[in-house]
Amino acid sequence: MRTVPYVNLPAQYAEEKAVLAPVIDAALASGQWIGGPLVEQFEQAAARYIGVPHVVSVASGTDALILALRALDIGAGDEVITPPNSFVASTAAIFFAGATPVFADVQADQNIDPAAIEAAITPRTRAIMPVHLTGRVADMDAIMRIATKHNLAVIEDAAQAMGSRYNNRHAGAIGHIGAFSAHPLKNLNAMGDAGFLATSDAAVADRLRRLRNNGLIDRNTVAEWGVVSRLDNVQAGILSHRLTHLDAVVAARRANAQAYRQRLNARTIFMPPCLPAEFNSFHTFVIQVDRRDELQRHLGERGIGTAIHYPVPIHLQPAARDLGHKAGDFPATERQAQRILTLPINQFLTGDDIDYVAETVNGFCA
Known part of the structure; x- marks a missing residue:
């Protein structure tokens, strides 16, 4: 019987094996398995691709969403508007940040309905988190108009949308922060969990870098309570290669x-x-x-x-x-x-x- 697999990761590895083997070997042989040049190279390449000054890598797309909310000081007592048809991580991130998710229904294309967003805004609303479901960017012109009108932050859940564009702007580069996943099933995929954030705000980028690394500003000084959510060098090398393709x-x-x-x-x-x-x-x-x-x-x-x-x-x-x-x-x-x-x-x-x-x-x- 003929078979058509839903995904085909073995074919991807077979195609890349000869190139990735030395990339992985070099990352391991360097002795610097967390942080360092390979991670920085990926972040710089991803920033150029997306069209933003700053990309901050983390351990997963879920962590990217959580840290985006934390970097904007969104937490207890705040509401974040998001669609109810996403992967559960979108809503879970809002809970983990201490805020309350408020759902807005979607349009025929499965993306959040701007009219429903406007109707869901209350005095406690702090942010809108559109999800670019299936790789289709939500109606960001309308969403940004609503955000500007009501002085709200916009966090783009671009977990499924690396490589997508809206009016010639890359997904993740339109709102205040874009959160991406590099899970193995994504178009830009690591060989394990990985994620990253995109922003044009240097202060936000600095805080994201601090939050992903226990809140440290140097080895012995903790500026605020953070987490451990770092991209390792092996995955950074793999992602840098795959980004070129x-x-x-x-x-x-x-x-x-x-x-x-x-x-x-x-x-x-x-x-x-x-x-x-x-x-x-x-x-x-x-x-x-x-x-x-x-x-x-x-x-x-x-x-x-x-x-x-x-x-x-x-x-x-x-x-x-x-x-x-x-x-x-x-x-x-x-x-x-x-x-x-x-x-x-x-x-x-x-x-x-x-x-x-x-x-x-x-x-x-x-």
Whole structure:
């Protein structure tokens, strides 16, 4: 039976092994496994790519979100507006910072609805955290107008959007801070957990560097209580290499997305259109269909890997019960959660793979 894997990390490693082996060996042989030139080189290269003066690397995308909130002094008594259809880390970071998440529903493209943001603002609102879901940048022009009007910070959850742009500005470079993940499943991926933050504010960058390293300003002086969230040299070397190939990875995924759009039957399958302002890096390719669970089983039985991002909205998770939400509070999010299905989009797919997936989906949905 033909198989089409949802992800293909073995193929990525096989392609890079000859190049990455000496990168990893050099990082280990240096004897400096945390901090130092390799980490600095990655941060500088990522800053150039994103178009900001400062990138600060950390141990994960979740840590990036938590430290972004802390660097802006957002905590107890404050509210942060965010969508309920993200990965749970977006909301968890707000809780870990001591603040309260306030949800705003989403539009048909799964990104947060600016009108819902405006309606959710209260005197306690301190920040907006849009999530660039699937690699599609949220409507940042509208969000920044709202933030300016109400004097709010904007933290971009760009965990899925490295390589994406909005009106020719990179994701993570539009708000006050951009938070990125370099988890193995991301377009720019480490061989383990990793993350980083982007900002144009030098004071914020300095504080992020301090917060990620126990709050130390030198070996013996603790300026404030921090955490340990550092990118190691091996991952920094891997990310520096992979960053040089990111545009090619994004181009391949965009080509796969376009091939799907040409082959899938738009009469029975909803695919959010790409608007002129958007340059989607397609971390995922999500369709919306009726009988989603049946379709997923049908594809699995035919060797096609899929995923659901995400089947249970955050406001309906057990951990969120104290927020007092119930089914029906965010109808767009809840309807999409029943219909969304993520198809394979990885850069190692062939044209035959795309044809097979599209034909199988179309056949079921007919």
